[in-house]
Amino acid sequence: MAQEKTFRDIQVTSSQIAVRKIGVKDLVQALRKGFDDFSAKPSHIVFLIIIYPLFALLLTLFLAGQTLLHLAFPVVAGLTLLGPVVSVALFEMSRRRESGLDTSWRSAFDFMHSASYAPILALSLLMMLLYVAWLYMAQFIYFGLFGAVPLESVSDFTHQLLTTRHGGALIVYGTAVGLIFAIIALAISVVAFPLLLDRPATTVTAVTTSIRAVTSNPLIMAVWGLIVVVLLAAGAAVFLVGLIVVLPVLGHATWHLYRRLVEP
Numbered sequence: 001m002a003q004e005k006t007f008r009d010i011q012v013t014s015s016q017i018a019v020r021k022i023g024v025k026d027l028v029q030a031l032r033k034g035f036d037d038f039s040a041k042p043s044h045i046v047f048l049i050i051i052y053p054l055f056a057l058l059l060t061l062f063l064a065g066q067t068l069l070h071l072a073f074p075v076v077a078g079l080t081l082l083g084p085v086v087s088v089a090l091f092e093m094s095r096r097r098e099s100g101l102d103t104s105w106r107s108a109f110d111f112m113h114s115a116s117y118a119p120i121l122a123l124s125l126l127m128m129l130l131y132v133a134w135l136y137m138a139q140f141i142y143f144g145l146f147g148a149v150p151l152e153s154v155s156d157f158t159h160q161l162l163t164t165r166h167g168g169a170l171i172v173y174g175t176a177v178g179l180i181f182a183i184i185a186l187a188i189s190v191v192a193f194p195l196l197l198d199r200p201a202t203t204v205t206a207v208t209t210s211i212r213a214v215t216s217n218p219l220i221m222a223v224w225g226l227i228v229v230v231l232l233a234a235g236a237a238v239f240l241v242g243l244i245v246v247l248p249v250l251g252h253a254t255w256h257l258y259r260r261l262v263e264p
Contacts, residue, residue, distance in 0.1 A: 011200040014208040018263035026260040034253025074138035081131045084189040085124045090251030119203040134181045187214045194258035213261040
């Protein structure tokens, strides 16, 4: 109880946290520093271990069960909603390197023993619920257009997707709804996770501050979102090999973007 009271006594509120207006130059600097962090403490092996078994599992699942084939793309694309969750350790490594502290992998998870852990866990659960909601909407859109008739094969699904009116509608509606989910995820998480590592704050305070940072820089944050999509697509284009560098660099860069968006 004493520790909980201490947290309440020292925690900051959203009104006490000032956000800045930034420019494209700040995005470039965040990416540069993110790459510097990655170069100083490479984490590509960890992402290699995580990424390939995950995608192999997804591929096996959807090739083995044709009834779930239509969810293959939403499942993979929606994983970007969980990116901030799996990047918390990277944020912590960047924070520790910035402060001249130990940057070992063990120390990167020290936040799990701090007051930050509970609000970070709550925010992680929120992002997971957002991911589930995205999958539900993708399923809803597909059934609304194609009904519950199971697909015969991958080629059949591809043919219907690219040559029929319903396929075109699925692409348009799916992209539009996916964009909405991506904007929501960016708004509530881009600053929230780093803030919870950096200062004693509640989940609500962190999310509110993140939304303020995004709404104060709508065009710049849209550019950041586009940069993330392009880099992820480029990283995935060559048999996913590029992702083992792109993902950790973006994780570290998000910490430095937070430093530019929020007043120290």
